Amino acid sequence: MNRFKYAYLDPDNYARGWHIVLFSQELGVGEVKKLHYFDRDLVAYRGESGKVAILDAHCPHLGANLGSGEGRVTGDNIACPFHGWTFDPQGHCVDIPYADKLPEKAVTALRGWAVLEKCGFIAIWFGEPDEAPENYLPDIKEWGENGWGDWVFYRSRIQAKPCDIIENIVDIAHFPHVHGGVVRSWENRFTERSVTQLSTVDRNPDAKMIIPPGAAVDLAEASEETGADVDAWGDATYHGPSIMYYYTEARSPDINFKSWWVNCHTAVNDNEVDLCSAVIVSSLDGTPLPADFARDYPHMAHIAFGQDVEIWKDKVYRDEPILCDGDGPINKLRKWYEQFYLPR
Structure with missing residues (x-):
């Protein structure tokens, strides 16, 4: 029997595009971080100029990890802690302290990855070495403005595939059962590199919901206290295959606020993904937010x-689900998502 198989199900095939690997606050000047994504060991560092670089982790000399021993940043370059071979942000070997001449193969033996730092996060472009990254990630205009603060984020690593995660953007039917919400309005919009969910979801204190173990805030109790007096809407957009921006506003008799979330997933290997939810929140009407709300809201968002x-x-x-007329455009989403796994 011939069965169509999406390319995103192929082993060792990862989505072409931008993927968040760190937040800016995690990497100070001179700091080095070991990373492992796309079944590769990588190393990220911030040079003395403030520029972030990400390279293949293992020195082409004798294989030491450039991040071992907390790494050694020199200027905007990084030196191997084993023998001092030094590499620039593009991965070019620029110095071997005990050699009069650089071996020709050493100059281009290490890959430097395209990096984008904006809006408080650091993303890597996954693609072919000779292809130019695309400019599809928009700015979050409120980022860095007074009253918003820095990202409060939470990470987890689970056994899953990226395709499991992204389908949530079109899955209208899960809200009453997972989040305890009643969908009042819903629309999905597709562009070449983005898919958006415009939704208004009312709270239903009587509905069932998933309660993550160890949650710091009782989500069910918070839902009951909020009741039906909240008027809230949200605009969630996947820009590319793995980074979702979510903007939401909520008004109630007690508090009016607006919030940005960045939810992202980055493939570790064929069977694992790193998930991250990051949140900033601010007043909607200029009235200062209560301190306990400003403290607790990001945690409630992470629990959601x-x-x-x-x-x-x-x-x-x-890969061949049985769908019904109440489901969102799941097959349309899958066809859109496929593009990131095919040759450009």
Whole structure:
């Protein structure tokens, strides 16, 4: 029997595009971080000029990890802690302290990856070495403005595939069962490199919801206290295959606020993904937010994201699902998502 198979299900095939690997606050000047994504060991560092670079982690000399021993940043370059071979942000070997001449193969033996730092996060472009990255990630205009603060983020690593995660953007039917919400309005919009969910979801204190274990805030109790007096809407957009921006506003008799979330997933290997939910929040009407709300809201947002994680971490992927007329445009999403796994 011939069956169509999406390219994103092929082993060792990762999505072409931007993928968040760190937040800016995690990498100070002179700091080095070991990373492992796309089944590769990588090393990220911030040079003395403030520029971030990401390279293949293992020195082409004798294989030491450039991040071992906390790494050694010199200017905007990084030196191997084993023998001092030094590489620039493009991965070119620029110095061997005990050699009069650089071996020709050493000059281009290490890959330097395209890096984008904006809006408080650091992203790597995954693609062919000779292809130019695309400019599809928009700015978050409120980022860095007074009253917003820095990202409060939470990470987890689970057994799953990226395709399990991205389908949430069109899955209208899970809200009453996972999040305890009633969908009042819903629309999905597709462009070449983005897919958007415009939704208004009312809280239903009587509905079932997933409660992630160890949650710092009682989400069910918070939902009951909020009741039906909240008027909230949200605009969630995947820009490319793995980075979602979510903007939301909420008005109630007690508090009016607006918030940006960045939810992202980055493939570790064929079977694992790193998930991250990052949140900033501010007043909607200029009235200062209560200190306890400003403190607790990001954690409530992470718990809401964690409701989906509880499903993702032990589901299986159905490449031929049985769908009904109440489901969102799942097959359309899959065809859109396929583009990131095919030759450009």
